[in-house]
Amino acid sequence: MKPALKKFIFTHKKISIASAVFLLLLIFHFCYVHLIPYNALNEFLGRKNSVTIYDRNMRLIQVTSVDDGVRRQYTPLKDIPSEIKAAFIKAEDNRFYDHGGVDYRALLRALKQNTSEMRTVSGASTITMQLARMVSPSARRSLMAKIKDVYNSWRIECRLSKEQILEAYLNSVPFGNNVEGVTSAARYYFNRELTELSQEEIYSLAVIPRNPSRYNPLNSPEHCARAASLLCDKSAEEIEGQLKKITAFEWPFYMPHYVVYLKKHYGEDFGRKITELHLGADLNAHEYIQFQIYTYMEKLHHSRIENAAALAIDNETGAVIVWTGGKNWFDDEHSGQIDGVLVPNQMGSSMKPFLYALALDRGMKTTEVIPDIPMDFGSDEVYMPLNFNNRFNGPVIMRNALASSLNVPAVYTLSKVGVQNYYQCLLKLGFDSLKEGGIRADLGLALGGGEVTLKELVTAFSVFPRDGKYIPLTYEEGEECNPDEVRQIYRPDSARIICSILSDKKARIMGFGFSQTFQTSYPSIFKTGTANQYQNIVALGATDRYTVGVWMGNHSGNTVMGKTGSSVPATIARELLDFLTDKKAGDFKLPENYKRTKVCAVSGMAANSSCPNVTEEFVMKEELESFCKEKCSWHSVKNGKLETVYPAEYQKWVSGDFKNTRIDYSSSPLKIVSPKNNAHFYADDTRNQYQKITVEVTGGASSQEQLEVVIDGGKAQFVERPFIFNIPVRRGKHKLNVTLGEESDVIEFDVE
Numbered sequence: 192m193k194p195a196l197k198k199f200i201f202t203h204k205k206i207s208i209a210s211a212v213f214l215l216l217l218i219f220h221f222c223y224v225h226l227i228p229y230n231a232l233n234e235f236l237g238r239k240n241s242v243t244i245y246d247r248n249m250r251l252i253q254v255t256s257v258d259d260g261v262r263r264q265y266t267p268l269k270d271i272p273s274e275i276k277a278a279f280i281k282a283e284d285n286r287f288y289d290h291g292g293v294d295y296r297a298l299l300r301a302l303k304q305n306t307s308e309m310r311t312v313s314g315a316s317t318i319t320m321q322l323a324r325m326v327s328p329s330a331r332r333s334l335m336a337k338i339k340d341v342y343n344s345w346r347i348e349c350r351l352s353k354e355q356i357l358e359a360y361l362n363s364v365p366f367g368n369n370v371e372g373v374t375s376a377a378r379y380y381f382n383r384e385l386t387e388l389s390q391e392e393i394y395s396l397a398v399i400p401r402n403p404s405r406y407n408p409l410n411s412p413e414h415c416a417r418a419a420s421l422l423c424d425k426s427a428e429e430i431e432g433q434l435k436k437i438t439a440f441e442w443p444f445y446m447p448h449y450v451v452y453l454k455k456h457y458g459e460d461f462g463r464k465i466t467e468l469h470l471g472a473d474l475n476a477h478e479y480i481q482f483q484i485y486t487y488m489e490k491l492h493h494s495r496i497e498n499a500a501a502l503a504i505d506n507e508t509g510a511v512i513v514w515t516g517g518k519n520w521f522d523d524e525h526s527g528q529i530d531g532v533l534v535p536n537q538m539g540s541s542m543k544p545f546l547y548a549l550a551l552d553r554g555m556k557t558t559e560v561i562p563d564i565p566m567d568f569g570s571d572e573v574y575m576p577l578n579f580n581n582r583f584n585g586p587v588i589m590r591n592a593l594a595s596s597l598n599v600p601a602v603y604t605l606s607k608v609g610v611q612n613y614y615q616c617l618l619k620l621g622f623d624s625l626k627e628g629g630i631r632a633d634l635g636l637a638l639g640g641g642e643v644t645l646k647e648l649v650t651a652f653s654v655f656p657r658d659g660k661y662i663p664l665t666y667e668e669g670e671e672c673n674p675d676e677v678r679q680i681y682r683p684d685s686a687r688i689i690c691s692i693l694s695d696k697k698a699r700i701m702g703f704g705f706s707q708t709f710q711t712s713y714p715s716i717f718k719t720g721t722a723n724q725y726q727n728i729v730a731l732g733a734t735d736r737y738t739v740g741v742w743m744g745n746h747s748g749n750t751v752m753g754k755t756g757s758s759v760p761a762t763i764a765r766e767l768l769d770f771l772t773d774k775k776a777g778d779f780k781l782p783e784n785y786k787r788t789k790v791c792a793v794s795g796m797a798a799n800s801s802c803p804n805v806t807e808e809f810v811m812k813e814e815l816e817s818f819c820k821e822k823c824s825w826h827s828v829k830n831g832k833l834e835t836v837y838p839a840e841y842q843k844w845v846s847g848d849f850k851n852t853r854i855d856y857s858s859s860p861l862k863i864v865s866p867k868n869n870a871h872f873y874a875d876d877t878r879n880q881y882q883k884i885t886v887e888v889t890g891g892a893s894s895q896e897q898l899e900v901v902i903d904g905g906k907a908q909f910v911e912r913p914f915i916f917n918i919p920v921r922r923g924k925h926k927l928n929v930t931l932g933e934e935s936d937v938i939e940f941d942v943e
């Protein structure tokens with residue numbers, strides 16, 4: 192081989208090895224930059240941002256913080272004013288649109304400068320490199336870190352457009368003081384929207400990221416102004432003069448419980464898809480009611496009522512207007528951060544309207560007489576409700592039973608409607624807590640024995656002014672509720688009758704006397720409830736437009752002292768309605784298929800001239816004629832004196848404290864009304880010798896006055912009318928026979 196050829200081959204071999212290595216490097220570079228997924232970038236771009244929350248009047252409720260208290264609001268590039276984009280490009284990276292991630296000219300210059308001054312390499316970072324450092328931070332600023340930034344900038348530049356890079360940068364560049372991105376910085380340092388910034392402010396903003404503590408316009412306006420003046424044609428004095436006018440801004444922190452709820456409600460979208468919320472809430476109303484709650488509770492502090500909550504919604508849209516979860520978020524001693532709107536509690540009588548509306552739907556007449564007398568219910572377990580004032584009112588109609596919140600009539604009505612039917616109705620009304628809690632669906636449901644939340648209660652109560660229709664809550668202004676969740680719970684007429692009863696100030700007298708609490712200058716309905724020895728006190732109110740609810744009690748489980756302050760929630764509920772209604776509200780609609788007529792409030796029959804207590808009641812139009820024909824048969828005037836004839840089941844009640852009354856025993860067959868057949872009793876050993884079972888027998892057509900009583904086939908004993916007597920408690924199964932003339936009745940019961 193000729194040496195020349197050899198040399199040629201050798202040289203080419205060298206060249207080909209070199210080019211192979213070069214090629215490999217190139218491939219590696221290409222792969223690293225272009226092909227290997229840049230997960231950190233995806234994660235960075237998908238980070239959660241702050242959510243800016245406004246009320247219906249564009250008042251700022253909160254800018255939520257992301258991790259570690261950082262505020263970082265996101266503004267799409269198209270909404271960032273071009274002056275701001277230009278200012279940041281000028282301040283940080285003049286040739287941003289001309290380089291591919293690295294500005295070599297600037298890098299060389301910086302390298303020369305820095306090495307000659309014996310410092311570590313700094314400066315010359317393009318916007319892309321700064322973004323790269325945010326995406327993949329390095330612990331130290333070293334040459335290796337700089338090389339890493341360069342590489343990551345290339346990776347970013349081949350994945351994102353210049354516009355996307357600028358958008359990501361402007362929305363995440365740190366400004367110190369837990370603020371990131373231009374939007375939050377404009378808010379924090381200047382208390383302005385981006386579009387409101389002056390030219391001086393824009394250039395001041397643009398220099399802060401260089402050194403947030405040195406260029407903080409609040410603390411060092413002179414430094415900030417000097418740096419900004421180099422970027423624009425304003426003098427440092429001019430800029431400083433403007434900066435000195437700024438008043439410090441604090442991030443608002445209103446409706447904290449509600450914001451926590453919304454975070455949970457929107458889930459993963461909160462801070463990602465959703466970065467701005469315009470709520471239907473009214474911050475003015477919230478502040479007003481927060482103040483009321485605070486003031487009243489300070490007065491009540493001796494009664495151990497530690498927590499309170501209020502909720503107000505718009506009936507038409509279901510929009511939340513007020514959501515006040517507690518007295519004081521920062522009160523750690525009394526679990527201030529627990530949201531009282533969402534805590535399940537026994538809400539007592541406030542549940543009763545749901546029961547009576549169902550009874551109306553299922554055919555119960557408004558004029559039906561409901562007994563308010565001592566009664567026990569159920570056969571397996573004896574259930575004997577008392578009214579809250581331990582008084583019984585005898586025969587009542589629904590209007591008085593509901594408005595005065597009587598307990599026995601509610602349990603009686605539930606036993607007629609059926610526990611399961613009512614339970615299903617409550618689930619349809621959105622009382623999910625009853626499902627989750629797995630409560631015992633029993634007659635206690637009539638008195639609000641299940642635990643439900645204020646949110647559920649207010650939403651359900653709003654079906655009454657809404658003609659029986661349920662709609663779910665909505666949160667954003669103008670938001671339309673999910674049509675799949677809208678459902679007609681009650682007939683419109685049933686809901687309208689309930690509204691008529693709950694707005695009837697006269698009908699409440701039996702239970703509450705005349706109360707100023709419910710006096711409003713506009714049509715309104717109210718219902719209150721207490722449970723667990725006043726541990727929970729709740730008041731619901733509504734106009735045709737708004738529904739409100741106020742709860743008071745404590746999360747600690749401490750008993751509340753006595754009755755103190757039990758009318759306070761009602762007072763606050765009324766104040767809230769006053770505030771929202773501005774003293775104006777429409778009338779509630781009247782039931783279409785009913786007509787009002789004069790009714791005896793005792794017998795529920797068409798009133799005659801001697802009835803002592805006459806009320807106006809709705810009677811179905813088609814039944815009106817026959818109803819009016821049959822006048823009240825209980826009341827009559829004899830020898831100038833009013834005489835009342837009650838049906839047999841009222842004998843025990845009448846024997847209490849009434850004169851000029853007579854019991855019509857012959858109207859019903861002989862019956863042991865108490866105890867019920869198959870009743871269980873529990874013997875109490877500690878007071879055995881005093882314990883007795885009271886037996887009550889009604890009816891019996893015979894003129895004979897002596898009732899024959901036989902227990903367990905033993906010796907007969909005789910009792911006179913009224914047939915109410917006691918028998919001793921003995922353990923075991925027992926059989927009780929009673930006989931009067933031709934009639935007899937028998938029951939079995941046992942004592943454990």
Ligand SMILES: [Zn+2]
Nearest residue numbers: 791802823826
């Ligand atoms: Zn009458």
